Amino acid sequence: MQKQRPKYARPHHAQRGVATIFSIIMIILVLLPCLAITTDTGRIYFEKRSLQKNADLAALETALLYCRGVIDEDALGDLGVDTIDTLKSDRGNFNGNLDDLTATVSNSGYSVTVILDYKINTSLFGRILKPEDDKIELSASATAKACEPTALISIRSSIATVDEGIINSVLGGLLGTTLNLTVGDWQSLLDTNINLLSYFDALASEIGVTAGAYDTLLTTDVSLSEILDVSADVLQADGASNATVSALQSLLSDIPLGIPNIQLGEILAIQTDATETSVDVDLGVMQLIEGSIQLANRESGIVADVGIPLGIIDATVRAKITEPAQTGIGNPNLAEMNPYGSNGIFAQTSQVRTFISLDLPIVGSVLNSLDALLSAPLISEVSNIVNSLLSLDLVGLVGDILCLVSCVEEKDQIDIKILESPRVDIAINAGSGIARVKNADCDIDGTKTLDAEVSTSTVSVALGQFGSDTEDASNNVFSSDELVVEPIPIIDIGTIHVRKTCALLFCSYSYRLGAGWTSDKSLADRDDFAGGGIGLKLDTTILGDGPENLPSFENNPDDTYLPDVKEDIENSYQAFSADDPVASLSSTLTGIELEFYEPTNGNLLGGVLNLVGNVANSLVSSLDAIITTALSPILDPVVNSLLDTLGVNLANAEVGAALTCENDKVRLTN
Template identity: 40%
Template sequence: MQTQRRISSHSYQKQRGVTTLLAVLMMLSLFTFLAVVTDTGRLYLEKRTLQKNADLAALETALLYCRDQTLDVEAMTLEDMNVLSAQRNNFLGNDANSTVTVTRNGNAITVALSYKVPASLFEQLLPSDDNEVNLTATATAKACEPIAQLAMRSKLAEIDSNQSLLLNPILGGLLGTTLNLSAADWNGVLDTNINLLSYLDALGAELNLDAGDYNGVLTTDISLTDLIEVSAEVLNNSGDTASVTAFNTIAAAIPGFTPLIKLGDILNLQTGADEAALDADINLFNLIQGSIQLASDGNATAVDLPVNLPGLASVSVQAKIIEPQQQSPIGNPETDEIYVRSAQVRTLVSVDLSETAQIVNVLTGVIAPFIGPVAELLDDVVSGNVFGAVGNLLENVFNGLATLACGGFLQPECPKQKIAYLEILAEPLQINIDAGGGEISTSPNQANLPVYICAGETKELTAIVKTSLLSARIGKIDNADAFSSDAPPATTPYSIIEIGYKIARPSSCIIGICSNLKWATNEAGTNFNTSDESSAYEHVQGGLQLSADTELVGANLNTSFQNPNLPELGDPCIGENPGCYQPIPIGERELGGIDLNIEAYGTLASGNLSLLTGLIDGLLDALLANDGLIAGIVNALIDPNTGVPLLDILGADLAGAEVGAALTCENDKVRLTN
């Protein structure tokens, strides 16, 4: 037992020595790890501090150069040393262990700092000649940058009482509600600008987003009511209370089921736009207009328009927004593509010409000289005569004998009769108009075009304006096809004149005098079940029909904005400087001279050639002249001078709108570019 204890004691002493050795090794390892962690953290903080100082130096130097562009590199270097002094920014470098390099490229100032620091604090315990590391930091800042905005607005700069009556049903119809604003209210809405930065900040607060999260504001769903109410709140806070009541009235009228929208679908801001770019005014009417169009979700709405054409008794218009109007972006023309487009709108106009006495009288007057030949054609149609006058005489004798006495004992059933008819403008004429919209843009890569010029008092901005086709289809158009986005609507010809016959059977005839006609309602002429001639089956034999499918080609042109009609960004434009907007000359917008097709069909097509030629010539004069029926109706909607500015109200046709621009050559803001 004693021997065993001696062995155990000796073993314990050996183990205690091993433990001491392991503890020493562990302490050395921990010390090494502590040195690495401490030096790494210290170097990271030194590097971060150096970068902060480089950023500060670049920002201040760029701003100083913006304000005094006579500064040379030496002067800017001295300024950097002032910025980097220990008294100002706690930069502890000196001429021995730090260097400052300043370079300039245009209005971009680059500051490069180099600073030597001990590689390791722990290496001081064992001094050596290689105990320094060279930290570097580079920062580039720009000031005096140009900033530009493109704009597109409706031509309704002045709204009279008639146009206010149009704005109420059109915009109210898109919302599925009723608006009742006066002309003064609409004028106040149209002339109102709002600061975009203040507006986005207020919307961000309404949406409970972080301050400055403008991308969140643009991509978050928001109700149209909130969007308009926030705009009224911003206007009220800024002291612009003239149109607050009108905006609150619009907001109150919006139905609760109106779909939510994303502001970014209307407001095309450049990605990563900063506060400097957002500190500008935008037209609130265009923004609200685009929001209403987007919230309407592309639904067609019926609009009653007072188309001021004499004699037109019944005109109805339906419009569908294919693409809502976009509000203009703000950006740097040196680096950004600035782009804004107008809406695309499809309209369907239905005109009931049968109730239009003046038009019918005009066309009847045109046709009157040809009534005799038409009557002969109708007689041939009804009789089916192919043997000329002799055959016609024989048929009349036979028909007279057959109807001498019928409906009684001798002949209980009277024979069928073919009764000719001639119809003029019996159905509604339909006109489909697609306004393709347009766009205005600038790009740093514009070929052979200077995007902007800023040289002393000379200031110029060049934009590219494009417009799409405006097409008009005339004839008979199915309502569903007219508003389909899958394909252009199919158009069938519209009947101007139709000739044919209906089959009737009288209840009795005595010596050729027949009474109580019953009309056949089927093609075979066997079902005589109505006394209403309008319900009778029509055996169409011929007539004249018209159709048209025409296009107004858009434009692709360069538009230059120059002083004094190129204001500073944020300056009032509509009221104090109306020249900053300019119309875009697209060319002929009227459809006078439109190539309408008038064709004869059936019996009329194979009839007297002089009759056909005379009828078509007369109809062309009545329908196709510049002030004729067809051109008048179409021009009432597409020509901004006719007093029915449907497309202008919807912002649909750039040819009827105005484009403008604003440019600030030296924006007194400074920013880091890397």
């Protein structure tokens, strides 16, 4: 019998239809709130962005109008939605309901702050259910500043005349190549300025950096060739002379391959977050070139062989930059808050390590004037001490009267020798001079002043012998290891073997020569430094001067001229005085120390000689005068020519400055 299906049973497909409808309804109920939240969130974010944009525009324009005197300070507080130019309806910058917008304007100096408050509906969907829905208030604030000052400070070494031989040699040596620019080429570069704003924009385009991103540009690696090439293009576009452009192109063609890239931020000390205002200044082309070459030298590790004409032979001069020169640019208002911090404005000369080696007959000939001291009491006293310690005796002191018929006597005899042509090695670590902006004042009547301070760093001078030969000494000077200074041997206390033969009171002397004898003392066998020796060395550190205030730079043509940053600053340079030990080595060399060599037979002669105070002091005094007489006329032109070219010679340094009190740029400060 067939079983019947219950009448109340429904087909499965009918149940599935109900579940689908229910699922769709649930999805709609979930999506509608999500859509409402997303829409309202996006709308509020858009309104906030639009309000902030209008606050920025209002602050920028109001600050600029206030700076230019269009709006006075008393009227700033009365400004509102209808009176702020950029918010006016005819400008069309604000697209919302002006009735719901309020504006508050305040200032601090030339900084203007605009606060905008704007009421909008809490929710668009909420208004469907509740037309009188409450409103929320959005707020945006912006501060802009105009008429900011810009200061530039520069430090240079005064070069009276351009010597293309020295400049080509020094700068070419730093690059490890030969430069062939003429006097006219260098002079044209010295006389030409370049606008940094134009230069930075062109360089940014050349190396693919976003225009205006100056912090990025200053920390981006760039080649020396690109620096010079862009400089030539910018100067040519600005109408510079053909001589200047040609000089740069000539210099560019001489740049060797393999020079490492550099970062301009290490030679241009520009404040962080620099704006167009900060870099819209003029800089000497020669400063840019020298600083770039010096920085490239430091990065490359090249030790420059510098040819400086001395009129004498056997002179080696080498140099290595340890810190390139810098020029400072920035806002003095920021610098005043912390002159030694990241916003400080300072300029410094380069730091250079110099090696000079002289192997000159002229030195020996001057030192031979010590021969006159051999018969002086101080040398006699030294001889007596040596004879006593070594158990020696001068042949002949026994007394000829004992030789009535004949006698032969042999003794080792002291032979004091002045070395004729010693090698003199000199190492100079010349620290930099730093000029720093302390404060700047701009008065309403147009008077402006800028105060700076100048300090010099530590300088070390070493004189002696730094290695077995010149090359070894040079490698030791420029290595990272501490320099070992050995004394220059000046007096060799040696011995010779003397035979005295007497017959009937008539005596003759002969000197050992190999297996035989000779009557010529100069040919005799000699035991060098058997009795020790005397040498000299100098290893001194001279502290630089602490900060010294300079006279204020002022914009008074009858006093010290303080130009705008886009004007020629040549007339602003003023000299400052510093106790510079490098300017003349004659005073520095008077600090030489006397060193005593130990005898080769190992007794304690050196220690005993050090105890003979009068002898040592007299000898040092005599050597001081002679060495300085011999070396200063040679070293001074070498050192001064080299350091002048590198801008290190602090004794001749000059500091220049420029100050623009109010520029036509405006920027947001928050």
